[in-house]
Amino acid sequence: MPQPSSSAPRKALGRPPRISREEVIATARRIVDADGVDRLTMRRLAAEVGSTPMALYHHVRNKEELLVLLLDDYAARTLHRPEPPAEPRERVVVAAAAIHEALAGCPWIVEVLTADDLMSASALWFVEQIVDGLVACGLSPERAVHGYRAIWYYTAGEIVVRAAAARRRADADRPTYREQVFAGLDPDELPRLAEVADRWAPLTAEDTYRDGLRALVDGLLAAR
Amino acid sequence: MPQPSSSAPRKALGRPPRISREEVIATARRIVDADGVDRLTMRRLAAEVGSTPMALYHHVRNKEELLVLLLDDYAARTLHRPEPPAEPRERVVVAAAAIHEALAGCPWIVEVLTADDLMSASALWFVEQIVDGLVACGLSPERAVHGYRAIWYYTAGEIVVRAAAARRRADADRPTYREQVFAGLDPDELPRLAEVADRWAPLTAEDTYRDGLRALVDGLLAAR
DNA sequence: GCTACTTTCTATACATGTATAAAAACTCGC
DNA sequence: GCGAGTTTTTATACATGTATAGAAAGTAGC
Numbered sequence: 001m002p003q004p005s006s007s008a009p010r011k012a013l014g015r016p017p018r019i020s021r022e023e024v025i026a027t028a029r030r031i032v033d034a035d036g037v038d039r040l041t042m043r044r045l046a047a048e049v050g051s052t053p054m055a056l057y058h059h060v061r062n063k064e065e066l067l068v069l070l071l072d073d074y075a076a077r078t079l080h081r082p083e084p085p086a087e088p089r090e091r092v093v094v095a096a097a098a099i100h101e102a103l104a105g106c107p108w109i110v111e112v113l114t115a116d117d118l119m120s121a122s123a124l125w126f127v128e129q130i131v132d133g134l135v136a137c138g139l140s141p142e143r144a145v146h147g148y149r150a151i152w153y154y155t156a157g158e159i160v161v162r163a164a165a166a167r168r169r170a171d172a173d174r175p176t177y178r179e180q181v182f183a184g185l186d187p188d189e190l191p192r193l194a195e196v197a198d199r200w201a202p203l204t205a206e207d208t209y210r211d212g213l214r215a216l217v218d219g220l221l222a223a224r
Numbered sequence: 225m226p227q228p229s230s231s232a233p234r235k236a237l238g239r240p241p242r243i244s245r246e247e248v249i250a251t252a253r254r255i256v257d258a259d260g261v262d263r264l265t266m267r268r269l270a271a272e273v274g275s276t277p278m279a280l281y282h283h284v285r286n287k288e289e290l291l292v293l294l295l296d297d298y299a300a301r302t303l304h305r306p307e308p309p310a311e312p313r314e315r316v317v318v319a320a321a322a323i324h325e326a327l328a329g330c331p332w333i334v335e336v337l338t339a340d341d342l343m344s345a346s347a348l349w350f351v352e353q354i355v356d357g358l359v360a361c362g363l364s365p366e367r368a369v370h371g372y373r374a375i376w377y378y379t380a381g382e383i384v385v386r387a388a389a390a391r392r393r394a395d396a397d398r399p400t401y402r403e404q405v406f407a408g409l410d411p412d413e414l415p416r417l418a419e420v421a422d423r424w425a426p427l428t429a430e431d432t433y434r435d436g437l438r439a440l441v442d443g444l445l446a447a448r
Numbered sequence: 449g450c451t452a453c454t455t456t457c458t459a460t461a462c463a464t465g466t467a468t469a470a471a472a473a474c475t476c477g478c
Numbered sequence: 479g480c481g482a483g484t485t486t487t488t489a490t491a492c493a494t495g496t497a498t499a500g501a502a503a504g505t506a507g508c
Contacts, residue, residue: 012485013483015472015485017486018486051487055487128415131420142420145428146430146432146436149436152381152385158381185348189352191356192352192368193348193355196355208374211370215374215443216443217443218442219444223435223439223442237453237506238503275458277494277496278457279458287494287495
């Protein structure tokens with residue numbers, strides 16, 4: 001892995017690199033933008049930076065890290081800070097919704113989203129907004145952090161689940177699991193589900209992220 | 225794919241199968257239980273059922289479906305229905321927590337969890353409990369379904385994010401992204417995060433699923 | 449028994465991520 | 479300029495999921 005260019009400006013040791021991490025990421029971004037994340041393979045990436053597959057591994061640890069870096073890059077470019085509302089509760093909602101919107105507009109991250117927190121440097125400001133908003137509403141810093149986590153779980157879950165649903169819809173021919181299950185629904189055993197069975201698909205297709213988010217925030221604040 | 229054994233008991237057409245879907249799933253389960261999900265490969269599975277890799281594809285669509293079936297199987301065996309509490313709000317919490325607990329005890333599902341809803345037949349009862357509890361608290365059926373979805377997002381997100389964190393901790397040598405980011409935190413720009421920086425790791429390690437769940441449910445009900 | 453048809457199984461091949469070992473291209477101390 | 483050390487790059491190899499083509503093993507009609 002490349003040294004952090006330290007204070008000592010000694011001539012670099014070893015064979016001089018022909019490609020850089022930045023170049024790799026930029027090229028990867030081009031590929032993803034042009035042809036989608038599925039087409040991003042280490043071999044093609046290597047070819048397009050004019051190198052060999054294994055050479056990439058000196059600049060990124062593996063493909064997953066590459067994707068995380070791509071997400072970072074994406075976040076840095078598209079996460080725009082909204083004017084924070086005066087009301088702290090609203091600050092929380094707005095910050096979370098901004099993160100959510102950015103992620104939702106970037107369908108390929110799902111494979112990365114399982115990455116722990118969203119700890120991209122450019123996302124930190126939003127995390128700060130959320131934690132600060134919760135504190136301003138009277139939560140202790142500890143509870144505020146837990147609150148942020150809950151919001152993050154909810155947000156990441158929404159993205160992941162929706163993306164999976166979309167993927168499933170893509171290879172659509174065969175009936176979904178869901179349809180099969182709902183078809184054989186016993187109204188005596190499961191009356192509520194039977195009641196909404198035929199409305200399930202459109203209902204779950206609705207975008208209710210913000211409603212749920214508001215409910216969660218309300219609940220977090222009420223528990224104080 | 226095998227026919228649903230229909231009413232007509234005609235002799236089966238075509239070459240008689242030497243392995244069955246059930247056999248495949250049962251063998252896969254053995255492998256996962258014994259050696260972990262990483263060791264479950266189509267080749268090994270084929271060998272252990274005494275067949276060839278591609279023969280498996282006549283009984284499961286692909287590896288992902290196999291994992292979904294495994295999850296189903298797991299759910300059917302371990303999802304025990306608790307006595308539903310009288311208080312409807314509590315029913316919602318208990319049902320969601322039961323699903324969560326089962327999933328959390330089954331670390332390998334993460335790769336499957338991105339599967340749309342948890343629509344395993346054995347999980348439906350819990351979904352019913354949740355939807356019914358929300359309706360009993362005064363939500364319309366539509367809002368109850370949306371509420372269930374929010375709870376599912378929160379739950380799935382918690383599992384996925386925590387599992388990813390655990391995985392990351394497994395190959396632990398290198399410093400986490402998080403540590404790097406928190407190290408260079410500017411207390412003027414991000415005062416709240418700086419304040420909790422050193423407590424972040426233990427705080428986020430705490431299991432606060434139920435607290436967040438309660439908050440979410442409270443918020444969903446308050447929005448009525 | 450023979451042909452047509454259906455289903456299941458086998459053999460082979462390919463794309464992909466990445467491990468491993470060695471080669472290449474430098475700087476440094478001498 | 480030469481050997482030692484360091485870093486980057488290359489070549490090769492392997493495991494894995496799965497596509498494709500065709501062989502195998504049965505039934506049904508004749």
